[in-house]
Amino acid sequence: MTMIPAAATTSFATHFRAGRQAQMVHALPEETAISMVYDGSAHAVMMASPADLEDFATGFTLTEGIIESADQISKIDLVAHDKGVEVQMWLEGDRGLQLAARRRTMAGPVGCGLCGIESLDQAVRELPDCSDVGAQFSVDEVTAATAALRDWQPLHDRTRAVHAAGFLLPGQGIVLAREDVGRHNALDKLIGALARQGIDAGAGAIVLTSRVSVEMVQKTAMARCGTLIAVSAPTAHALRLAAGAGLTLAAYARAEGFDLFSNPHRLSHEVADVA
Structure with missing residues (x-):
């Protein structure tokens, strides 16, 4: 029986430094093909870390607009194959029919959040x-x-x-976190x-270890979360989307401070302007 792989594995390497060499053991993150299957039909294939796949499937289905709430997925099964894992989902009511009407296939590397989009309208959806x-x-x-957030990254600590x-x-x-080889995932x-878990995303903020690209803003808005905090920079298009959607966007967030780019009304107090 094929098993779902662990999130990380170990590998040997030869370490060269200062004219010396030594054998080292490294922990490496696994990257697995994950197929999202709805009512028996494959919809999307992505490379992802093979952990928390029920969460991945639910979040992907929500942020793609296939469902509006988690209870519209009646069942999730994980089926491991030699070449990857199928996440088989069954949708409630007419959600399956609506999905069939807008069916598209996405297949691509982990770094791409918009692979397989068939039109510009889909890429810049309202x-x-x-x-x-x-x-x-x-x-x-x-x-x-x-x-x-660093205290919530055991897989990063290993790999x-x-x-x-x-x-x-x-x-x-921070009360909850998830990790993956892909920032979108x-x-x-x-x-x-x-x-x-029935937690209202609007009650808090999403914190990212990555830059803020268009799809990260889209997913945050689709989750109805009003604040996005990231360690790195936003793209200009992502900032325009965040501002238009009413998101508070804080970027370059490090121990010494952050840059606030849009919708400052969610900050409970301001600090002195030292510029």
Whole structure:
């Protein structure tokens, strides 16, 4: 019987430094083909870390707009094959019929969040207005967010080769996180975990170990989360989307501070302008 692989494996390497060499053992993240299958029909294939796959499937299905709530998936089965893992989902009501009407196939490397999109309209889809999502944070909470996420990255600690997405609650810090070789996948896993646990994404902020690209803003808005905090920079298009969707976007978030790019109303207080 084929088993779902572990999230990491070990490998030997020869370490060359300062004219010397030695044998080293490294932990490497696994990267597995994951097929999303709805009502018996394959829809998308992505390379991802083979962990938290129910969360991944739920989050992906939500952020793609296939469902509106986690309970519209009636069942999830994981079926391992020699070449990857099928995540088999059964949809409630007419969701399957609606999906068949907009069927498309996505196949591509882990770094691509828009592989297989068939039209520009799909790539720049209209996002829900998140202006009324009201969770607020102090400047100190935003400043500390990415450092706090480090404590939730055991796979990164082993491999130094994966991204994380965390959920920050006001007054509580990071309360949930997911990791994956792909930043898009990590975010989908987090959104799926929130939905499956009945946690309102609008009650907190999403914290990323990556840059902010268009699809990261799209997924955050589709989850109805009003604040996005990232360790690296946004693209110009991602910033325009975030501003238009009412998202508070804080980037370059490190221990020394952050840059606030849009919708500052979710910061509970300001600091002095030292420029």
